[in-house]
Amino acid sequence: MRGSADQNFSGRLVDEGMITLRKRIHEMNMIERNYEPPSDWMDWEKRYYTKYDSIICDALGVLQTQLMNTRPSFALGAMALVAISVPTSSALVFFHLVQLAKTVLAGVPPS
Template sequence: MPSISLVNSSPILFHPFSPSKPCSKGKKTNSFAPIKGSMRGSADQNFSGRLVDEGMIILRKRIHEMNMIERNYEPPSDWMDWEKRYYTKYDSIICEAVGVLQTQLMNTRPSLALGAMALVAISVPTSSAVLFFHLFELAKAVLAAAHLG
């Protein structure tokens, strides 16, 4: 006995993404086709036809590359020298670092990776609280010495 879906077979319900009209009976046509950006010359030479939905990082990288092209690959003048040196290579450095981290996490056992992330998630707030406590005690001691002196 074949199963029948009432949601998909009802002509009364509005289906905005349905490939055919809701009230039409007959052959359904598939009007969906993959959409991909076209190459537009030298400005798109580094995109290699990648789709944006591979991840939002691709979109952010494209926006950053377009901003660099608009500025002729020159960083703002108020930046420090070391920032200017790494300006054009920044995207690739970040992508490589995230790729190495992802590779290391994927090559470890899931329990070890989750344990390491839990350890970092617990230790960072704890160490921040201890640091704040010591700074508070130092401030109290300085104020007490200033009040007595």
């Protein structure tokens, strides 16, 4: 007997379908708006609105190429470093904001 995970190819088919669905929804929204960005966006956002998908694909292609041309241990190490440093720096910023809020609420000027 086949398990339930085998019937949907371990979720890969669903993930690939969702990417295609999101891309089609984005394209339909652009067509409905005649490729015009929303009026409340800034000028730089309006400039990149129609080229956004190709810019992201190019950037990820460059990243993938660079990772494929490096040793696997170096690529995994770099990804681990980023995965560890982002939450650490976020926690540090949060800690400083909490300390600032405490000093402001206590009426003591920050040192």
